[in-house]
Amino acid sequence: MDIVTAGRKAASPLIRYRNAALLGCTALVAFAPVSLRAQEATTPTVLEAITVDGQGAGGNGDDDSKTIVATTTTAAGKMPADILAAPASISVITSREIQERGAESIEQVVQYTAGVVTDYYGSDDRYDYFKIRGFTPFTYRDGLVVGRTWSGVREEPYAFERIEVLKGANSTGFGVSDPGGSVNYVTKLPKSERFGEVYATGGSFAHKETGFDFGDSLTEDGTLSYRLTGKFQRSDAEYDYSRDDENFIMGGLTWRPTDATSLSFVFDHLGRDGTPSSGGHPRGTDFDRDRFFGEPDFNYDTTNRNTYSVLFDHDFGNGLTFNSSARHSKSGSGFGYAYIWDALGADDPADTRVDRSYFGNDKSSEQFIVDAHLLYETHFDNVESRTLFGAEYNRFNSESDSYYVAAPAIDFRNPVYWGRPAALSPYSSVENDQKTKAIYLQQDLTFFDTLTASVGLRNDWLDLRETNRLAGSTASGDYSEMTKRFGLSYKITEELAVYTSYAESVAPPGTGTEPTKGEQYEIGIKYRPDAFPALFTASVYDLTMENITTYEAPVYLPATVDKIRHRGLDLEAKVELPNNINLIGAYSYIDSKIVEKGGAFDGNSFAQVPEHMAALWGTYTLEGEGKRGDMTFGLGARYTGSYYFDNANTRKSDPAIVFDAAFTYKIQENTTFQVNVSNLFNEKHIANDDGGAYYYNPGRAIFASLRQTW
Structure with missing residues (x-):
């Protein structure tokens, strides 16, 4: 299933939020202290408005281009929140961190995030392969659902001001999703002042890239502004007969007729x-990564997507704001290739021929999604309250044809290519028509600026229709699913907070099947010192997912697993020390168990879930002196423990550690030269063994960039 419902809408720039909100209803007032209820006749006090010039659709108060330590987020729900007080585990990757590490893909963006495993499919480049707490996440853009990373479009990180990673279940905040976590992409929106940059990058695999991001006000009073962002790339991949080309362009207009109203329109093409x-690569061999065993004439992976987004915000005053966003997108994508599928591999030294298969998919889709909500904030005595109520509608249509036939075997010692298949008939041809309607309520109460109680309720009505065009049959299903979230956060001091939460998730994997349901219990602690920008978090969780649809090689047809339970620990730190040292650290432990009484996989670990993961990234800036500009040195290490390649637990990876490095030199005030190296020592290991072939982790890549800003 591609997509079933929508998520949350993040607040837009120049929206005023206040530090308090409405006590939503009489039932919630009953939880307030007796001293508060004794003053029911008192007129509510609305705190003085705070205007936040957000850096993107997140409407956050952070300048994401200047810091790696975010303080606010909308990832836990549709309400902007202080990360310290939010009863959830949230990681924010800002645009500064993305640029410093030279991240070229979403996988690279989230590599240093606790609880996230990346690159578990190795040299298979069709999708953004990463899991959060052991499960494939749903992704959102400005709070509106995009879909699962598996089978989805590979997003362009340069389009986003920040990327927010929420760990754990939260269907009440985002809509129908899986319990491991979710990712919200925050789009770059026009600002009210002049800014810009242009860069050029070159490096490994004949990589050539140029990009720009600039904007300004179109009127003297700053009521109308624009932003234009683009990236154009021509490159090979690290293996023969490959390419990795991209055209991305995004333009936005923002109109602010008053300080209380903002309307933005964004178009982008990917x-x-x-x-x-x-x-x-043949199993049992150890060829270089650049060796190619597919078919040069049948080796394509294309995406063509156009997206139109509208974001509207209005502040009515007295604590009441209205936010609405809508997006229409239309895309076409397809891939086709030949790959090795030979369970014996090179077990027999005399047999150098391996079997192969042709595999392909062509897909077109169209989506319209709209979300609208009211946020009311007020302050009663020592209680701050925020109440949000909203509704959402999502319509998604897709047509998908999949192909799978045997391909001629290939001699891996002396490859001879056979070309395209003579004819391809789909083994699957499916048309999906999905409609989702939802209403949701979120309520936060903060007592004495220390204890925050958070409640989320959401009901999704899912109308799913799937047509098998080969069989001429149609299946349909209607679902009504309620999800809940409860959280408590207590600030021990202004710098230290503890929290606990319970959250649910629901996601039907396909028409006519039982919904995939999940739930999570979590406790955690957060520390944000006043002395310098930093955020330290630790969390322990217990999450389960039921009625899971998995996809096994060679043709990845769906199979069902009854229940998976993950219990784990996440530790994460982001620190900007006063002596020009920045550090990002992460550690994760996951105890993964498949639970299906009497089933073949009962007691096994879920595939592609390492027990241990760790990462550390640090930079040191040597300040300029005389004619010499600032120099920043960066070094990182990523450790991935061993994990099973299959749910049967018959094949397992080796633990591996990969190093990354970076160097930036400020040539002059607004001109920088930057070099990034991923996999510094060219460490090589098997990232995926699907039973028919090996897929290695990416090799060393070196890129140099020249950047001019204003």
Whole structure:
């Protein structure tokens, strides 16, 4: 299933939020202290408005281009929140961190985030492969659902001001999703002042890239402003007969007729022309990564997507604001390639021929989604209250054809290519028509500026219709699903907070099947010192997911697992020390168990879930002296423990550690030269063994960039 419902809408720039909100209803007032109820006749006090010039659709108060330590987020729900007080585990990757690490893909963006495993499919480049707490996440853009990373579009990180990672279940905040977590992409929106940058990048695999991001006010009073962002890339991948080309352009207009109203329109086009993989490497061999065992004439991976977004905000005053966003997108994508599928591999030294298969998919989709909500904030005595009520509508249509036939075997010692398949008939041809309606309520109460109680309720009505065009049959299903979230956060001091939460998730995997349901219990602690920008978090969780649909090689047809339970620990730190040292650290432990009484996998670990993961990234800036400009040195290490490649737990990876490095030199005030190296020592390991072939982790890549800002 591609997509079933929508998520949350993040607040837009120049929205005024106040530090308190409405006590939502009489039932919630009953939880207030007796001293508060004795003053029911008192007129509510609305705190003085605070205007926040947000850096993007998140409407956050952070300048994401200047810091790696975010303080606010909308990832836990549709209400902007202080990360310290939010009863959830949230990681924010700002645009500064993305640029410093030279992240070229979403996988690279989230590599240093606790609880996230990346690159578990190795040299298969079709999707953004990462999991949060052991499960594939749903992704959102400005709070509106995009879909699962598996089978979805590979997003362009340069389009976003920040990327917010919420760990754990939260269907009440985002809509129908899986329990491991979710990711919200915050779009770059026009600002009210002049700014800009242009850059050029070159490096490994004949990589050539240029990009720009600039904007200004179109009127003297700043009521109308624009932003234009683009990236154009021509490159190969690290294997023969490959390419990795991209055209991305995004333009936005923001109109602010008053300080209380903001209307933004954004159009973006994403075009990719790449190749899906090298076809895998024969099992039992150890060839270089650049060896190609697919078919040069049947090796494509394309994306063509146009998106139109509208974001509207209005502040009525007295604590009441209205926010609405809508998006229409239309895309076409497809891939086709030949890959090795030979369970014996190179077990027989005399047999150097391996079997292969042709595999492909062509898909078109169209989506319209709209979300609207009211946020009312007020302050009663020592209680701050925020109440949000909203509704959402999502319509999604797609057509998908999948192909799978045997391909000629190939001699891996002396490859001879056979070309495209003579004819391809789909083994699956499916048309999906999905409509989702939802209403939701979120209520936060903060007592004496220390204890925050958070409640979220959401009901989704899912109308799903799936047509099998080969069989001429149609299946349909109607679902009504209620999800809940409860959280408590207590500020021990202004710098230290503890929290606990319970959250649910629900996501039907396909028409006519039982919904995939999840729930999570979590406790955690957060520390944000006043002395310098930093955020330290630790959390322990217990989450389960039921009625899971999995996809196993070679053709990845759906199979069902009854229940999966993950219990784990996440530790994360982001620190900007006064002596020009920045640090990002993460550690994760996951105890993964498949639970299906009497089933073949009972007691096994879920595939692609390492027990241990750790990462550390640090930078040191040597300040300029005389004619020499600032120099920043960066070094990182990523450790991934061993994990099983399959749910049967018959094949397992080796633990591995990969190093990254960066160097930036400020040539002059607004001109920088930057070098980024991923996999510094060219460490090589098997990231995926699907039973028919090996897929290695990405090799060393070196990129140099020249950047001019204003």
